[in-house]
Amino acid sequence: MSAHHGAVVTGIGLVSPLGRKPGAFYDALLAGRSGLRRPEQGHPAAGWLDVAGISPEIDPLEVLPATEVRAVDRFVLLGLAAADDALADAGLVVGRDVDPRRVAVVVSTGGGGLHTYEQYAHARLERGRPGVSPYLLPGMLSNMATARIAIKHGIRGYSSSIVTACAAGAHSIAEALRLIRAGDADVVVCGAAEAPLHPTIAAAFTNARALARGWDDPVEASRPFDAGRNGFVLGDGSAVLVVERSGHADGRNAPGHADLLGWGASTDAHHPTMPRPDGEGAADSMLAALASAGLAPADVDYVNAHGTSTKLGDVAEAAALRQVFGEQGPAVSSTKGATGHLLGAAGAVEAVACVLAVARGAVPPTVNLEQPDPACALDHVRGSARLLTVRAALSNSFAFGGHNVSLLFGPPSTRRARLS
Amino acid sequence: MTGEIAEFIIQALREMNYDVEDLTADTDLGPAGLDLESLALAELTVQIEDTYGLRYSDEDTEALAVLTVGGLAAELAAKLAVASGDKPQ
Numbered sequence: 001m002s003a004h005h006g007a008v009v010t011g012i013g014l015v016s017p018l019g020r021k022p023g024a025f026y027d028a029l030l031a032g033r034s035g036l037r038r039p040e041q042g043h044p045a046a047g048w049l050d051v052a053g054i055s056p057e058i059d060p061l062e063v064l065p066a067t068e069v070r071a072v073d074r075f076v077l078l079g080l081a082a083a084d085d086a087l088a089d090a091g092l093v094v095g096r097d098v099d100p101r102r103v104a105v106v107v108s109t110g111g112g113g114l115h116t117y118e119q120y121a122h123a124r125l126e127r128g129r130p131g132v133s134p135y136l137l138p139g140m141l142s143n144m145a146t147a148r149i150a151i152k153h154g155i156r157g158y159s160s161s162i163v164t165a166c167a168a169g170a171h172s173i174a175e176a177l178r179l180i181r182a183g184d185a186d187v188v189v190c191g192a193a194e195a196p197l198h199p200t201i202a203a204a205f206t207n208a209r210a211l212a213r214g215w216d217d218p219v220e221a222s223r224p225f226d227a228g229r230n231g232f233v234l235g236d237g238s239a240v241l242v243v244e245r246s247g248h249a250d251g252r253n254a255p256g257h258a259d260l261l262g263w264g265a266s267t268d269a270h271h272p273t274m275p276r277p278d279g280e281g282a283a284d285s286m287l288a289a290l291a292s293a294g295l296a297p298a299d300v301d302y303v304n305a306h307g308t309s310t311k312l313g314d315v316a317e318a319a320a321l322r323q324v325f326g327e328q329g330p331a332v333s334s335t336k337g338a339t340g341h342l343l344g345a346a347g348a349v350e351a352v353a354c355v356l357a358v359a360r361g362a363v364p365p366t367v368n369l370e371q372p373d374p375a376c377a378l379d380h381v382r383g384s385a386r387l388l389t390v391r392a393a394l395s396n397s398f399a400f401g402g403h404n405v406s407l408l409f410g411p412p413s414t415r416r417a418r419l420s
Numbered sequence: 421m422t423g424e425i426a427e428f429i430i431q432a433l434r435e436m437n438y439d440v441e442d443l444t445a446d447t448d449l450g451p452a453g454l455d456l457e458s459l460a461l462a463e464l465t466v467q468i469e470d471t472y473g474l475r476y477s478d479e480d481t482e483a484l485a486v487l488t489v490g491g492l493a494a495e496l497a498a499k500l501a502v503a504s505g506d507k508p509q
Contacts, residue, residue, distance in 0.1 A: 066437040067460065130470030134462040 006413035007180040008256035009355050010249050011090025011242030012420075013082040013191075016349055017053035017235050017339050020085070023420065026356040029364035030385040034219035034338050036233055039197065044115065045234075048202040049211070051218035053235025053340030064148070071120070071139035072148075073113030078238035078345075079145025079193035080152065083107060086189065087153060090242040090254065094153045094187075097252050104158040104185040105150050106175045107240060108168035108192045110344030110399075113140025115198040145193050145238075157185050166306075167265075168192045169239065170347030170397035170405035174263035176243040177292075186248040191348035193238035205234060208273070212309060222341075223368035224307035224334035225314050225376040232308040235340030239348035241355070246413045256412030257420050258358040261295065261392060264288025268402030275313055275398060279320030282306075285404035286324045286394060293408045297325045299392050300408070302363045304350045306396040307334025308341050317396065318376035331388060333381040337367030347397035347405065354393035354409045359420035362387050425500075426493040432467045436460055445490025453488070461485060474499055 014020065017035030018028040028035065039045040039052050055078065060069035063080040083105075087093075094100050117140050123131030138144055143161040150159050158179060162171040169192030176188035196202075205211050212221035212231040222233040243260055266284035270276045290297060303325075306317055321329055335353050342349055357363045362385050369382040395407045412418070426445065434440050438454050447453040449461075456464065465481045468474060474496075484492060 066439075070436060070463075127470075130466050134459050134466065138459070 006246035007177050007243050007260045008246045008249050008412050008414050009241050009258050009260060010244045010254045010256055011086040011092065012257060012352055012355060013085030013089060014237065014239035014349055014352050015055045015058065015078050015081050016237045016239070017055050020056055022352060022356065026353065026360065029335055029338055029353060030362055032365050032367050032384065034367050036218050036222060036340055038218045043197070044199065045197040045202050048199045049197065049234060050213065051215065051221045051233050052197050053233060053237070053342065054197065055237035071116055071133050071135035073116040073140045074195035074236070075109050075113055075193045076139065076145050076148055078195060078236070079107045079240065080148055082191060082193065082238040082240035083149040083189055086240040086242045090244070092187065092242060094155055098187050098248070100154050100156040102157055102186040103155045103189070104179050105146050105155050105189040106160055106162065106172040107145045107149055107190065108161040108163065108172045108344060109142050109145060110165045110168050110194055111196055111201065112142035113144070114201060115195060116140040118198070118200055149189060155189065164403040165399035165401055166343050166346055167397045167399035167403040167405045168344035168347070169349070170351065170395065170407055171265070171403070173241060173243070173260065173348065173351050173407055174265065174405055177260050177263050180243065180245050186245045188243045189240060190243055191238065191240035192345040194343045194345040195236045196234055196343055197236045202234065210310065220368055222309045222337050224305065224309045224337050224366050225318065225372055225378070225380060226369050227371040227373045229309045229311065229314065232310055232336065233340035235342045237342045237349060238345050239352045241351060249414045253416065254414065255416035255418040256414035257418045258355040258409045258411065259413050261408040261410045262289045262293025263408070264292055264406045266404045268404065270402055273400050275316040277312070277316055279316040279323060281402060281404045282317055282320035282396065282398055283323040285406040286320065286396065289394065289406035289408050293392070295392055295408065300325070300330045300394050301388055301390045302357050302393040303330050303332045304354050304357070304393065304395045305332050305334040306398045307366065308336055313398070314373065315375045317398070318378055321378055329379055331363055331381050331386055332378045333364055333366040335364060337369065347395065350395045350397070351407055351409070354395045354407070356420055357393045358390045358409050358411060359418060361389055363390065422493050422497045425496050426489065428471060429489060429492060432464055436463060443489060445488060447489045449487050449489065449492065450485045456485065468496065472496065472500060474503065
């Protein structure tokens with residue numbers, strides 16, 4: 001592929017349970033450090049969740065003017081903070097470095113502003129109609145991270161949000177590649193934000209028996225592919241990438257972290273919450289991503305698995321990985337052992353991990369993977385990080401609803417490479 | 421009465437994070453002053469309706485944008501006087 005048709009990641013921003021600095025986030029992943037903890041008194045999920053991946057607070061006044069913060073949900077603040085950081089990391093000012101009409105924004109969420117909606121539903125029950133602020137809608141709708149990012153940075157090209165639960169972040173990054181390949185944008189601000197750490201969502205996941213339970217030490221609760229795993233750990237946070245046409249990045253002499261090489265998507269058409277047990281839907285999305293990138297399975301050196309730490313999901317994904325890569329497949333780890341499951345934002349945070357795996361030449365271990373489940377036989381990275389030249393890194397995201405998305409990242413096609 | 425109403429308006433604006441430090445009766449609600457945008461006017465109207473039991477039409481709400489803080493307080497006092505059957509002075 002000619003350099004000028006590549007799509008390169010020139011900016012990274014994230015707000016994660018392992019902090020807000022991409023470099024420190026990746027250092028923590030490589031060191032096998034967990035970002036999970038018990039929600040303290042005062043946190044909305046205290047008493048409702050034993051353990052969570054809790055990202056740093058975002059001061060609304062850091063990301064929005066004072067008169068615009070009313071009724072704005074945390075997912076919007078998380079999305080804005082990550083987008084601000086990503087654009088700063090890319091050294092890109094819309095209007096100065098790029099025509100605003102050639103910039104797109106696709107920042108999505110799984111659930112949107114449900115906590116804020118719930119707060120105003122309570123206010124309505126107490127005070128009737130006057131209890132509900134007219135600011136509620138621009139504060140909680142699922143497109144509002146995208147919209148507020150566009151308003152703040154003057155982005156005037158394509159914008160949307162893709163609502164596919166836990167595949168929303170990966171879908172949004174896939175959309176960036178589609179837009180750049182189609183010639184519809186030179187720069188795409190893409191990613192996702194999720195803020196599910198509140199009682200109603202916690203209760204729903206608990207009652208669905210989806211969450212890890214019974215762990216005295218919260219850092220042990222998320223253990224993808226481990227024989228003792230018994231569910232996932234909810235997390236909140238966001239990640240946003242600036243994906244840029246390589247020729248455009250070269251034109252402003254901007255270095256790239258990594259290229260976005262390909263994407264694939266498929267649908268299980270099986271069950272609202274359970275994956276196809278044979279992993280066929282997941283395999284289809286990985287094969288589509290390889291085809292999109294023009295790569296063979298043997299070209300992939302690292303897979304950042306969806307790996308949520310649920311009984312069924314991890315087995316189905318392992319089966320899918322063996323279908324695609326055979327028995328001698330690439331190194332695999334799930335960073336959800338360290339971060340928990342950030343739902344819609346998970347794919348975006350894990351895309352950051354893949355970008356940095358390519359840039360750093362080292363891949364992180366799966367935290368708490370002590371006794372690999374024999375039903376999940378893979379080349380697991382566990383115990384410590386592995387030094388590895390990553391020619392291509394694959395990131396999987398699978399969602400409630402049966403949406404599957406796979407992304408592929410590789411070395412940057414820009415003249416200058418970023419020292420991440 | 422107008423003083424109490426002005427205090428209510430200032431408090432409502434404060435809760436909407438508008439800077440009310442240097443506010444006077446002559447401060448415009450519109451672009452020359454606080455620059456309340458459409459949602460802010462809608463929110464202020466909801467607070468007025470809820471607190472004083474009044475009803476504002478769309479035109480009434482839009483008309484707020486050209487008033488000053490003192491003007492709004494005076495208009496509100498007049499509406500309340502009409503509503504209670506008193507003749508405004």
